[in-house]
Amino acid sequence: MAGQAAQHQSVQPGHESAMHPEPDFAPFYPGSGRLEGKIVIITGGDSGIGRAVSVLFAREGARIVVVYLDEHDDAERTRRLVEAEGSEALLIAGDVGDPEFCGAVAERTIAKFGRIDILINNAAEQHVREDLAALDANAMKAVFETNIYSCFHMVQAVIDHLDSGARIINTASIVAYRGHPQLVDYAMTKGAIVALTRSLAARFADKGILVNAVAPGPIWTPLIPASFSADKVAKFGTDTPLGRPGQPNEVAPAYLLLACKDGRYMTGQTIHVDGGDFPSS
Template sequence: MSAESSKTTLPPQHQERQPGRESEMQPPPASFADHYVGSGRLQGQVALVTGGDSGIGRATAIAFAKEGADVAIAYLEECDDARQTRQAIEACGRRALAIAVDLGDEAACRQTVERVVGEFGRLDVLVNNAAEQHPQDSLADISSAQLERTFRTNVFAMFYCTKAALPHLQAGARIINTASVTAYLGSPHLLDYSASKGAIVSFTRSLALQLVDKGIRVNAVAPGPIWTPLIPSTFAAGEVGHFGANTPMERPGQPDEVAPALVFLATDASSYMTGQVLHPNGGRIVNG
């Protein structure tokens, strides 16, 4: 192990179930609950954030609320985390909706979008953020069930949610997808996950070209190692203790260090950008 990667960045810890629980993480991820001050850049708009109960999704949902948006979050089964996120949105004076759903099912995605539009009357920003990962040392160890599960959550759900949302998106709407630094650097232990994230980059670029004439912008973020529930629920305790140490900044990022990139892509500040990917990754150069 190199001197860089041996640096301890977090208390070693592990959660036995996926999705992980933010309420069980020490220290808890930073999610804008206190210090972020909005400036009304999303006033009166409606956003749907998948995987919005925790991590990057939670920080993004709260930031959007502080910018004036009503926010719906979709989550799998992390009810306590989702409740806390909903309360944080409401504490910003905005309306919130939390929907427990398996986004790997197309009908469920369609029902989720219809519920958001029925509740809030419109949809302006779709954030496709939900994801899962399952490390394996060898391609031979990746079962067909794991491969399908990874792509169903990470890629199929993105297609399904976007397809369901499009009839409700007007000119000026924004779609933001969460890719990963692994789409550019690869990962020997996250082969199927990295492949799914590479698919998201291509999906983002292609959809942007398809929708540009409709005035709908499509962009993505590709975070590096970020302290979210996915980490302790994926890796062994010892690996968590060194998580993020091999970046130039020698530490993991926090969700509230990624969410500003999504706020930028969700507002008119990024009006001349579509088909692009932003890289909050701790200093890694990926030329992507």
């Protein structure tokens, strides 16, 4: 697998269309109908892990609601990829840190498809913090609003529409377990996602609603060139035991396991897809 070139993007959460090489998002296998008829909301579904999950779930028979900030080029391509799988995608642009927008996502999904079966909280931003003393409180608050408040707001928005058998899947991170010296506020939010996952799993178990998480390691997504300097991007992921970053389509199957009947006896769990980076649990 070819390494990524040195590159940098100046805007979060980044554009997949500007990356070189492009992340691998295509599913590895033909679909088998494991999500036939399901309606799935994916925040951050336009690119990276979100795009790979959108395409894989579409191949398995789901219809997809792609929630994204303002990366219209990436979102439109994801729509085309979903449609190429014989499915349908509804694109909704806006800020998931706004609880009113999260409510509108649920309302538009019900209006379009009549139900909600799976919620994937995947939207995130991260920023390198070299000087914690200079970290502005509003800047840190913005990361929390995008990464963790949005998860709670989306759960609030959809919970009354979820029936027994529904799934909530949150995107955590390896940094929730091992920390990161330059991504302190990002790591804080990812740790909170693990705690939220376990708490919601306990709260909703008697309703038959399963809540789990996926904790990716270094995955080649738009967040990487949008966060790090070009020279660090060129070396990204090479310090893992497997010697390379992961690709979005290597993470997406973990979400499928948690979303389909294969994962029906799993709740409150976190699946680590990290190239053998072995975080402490």
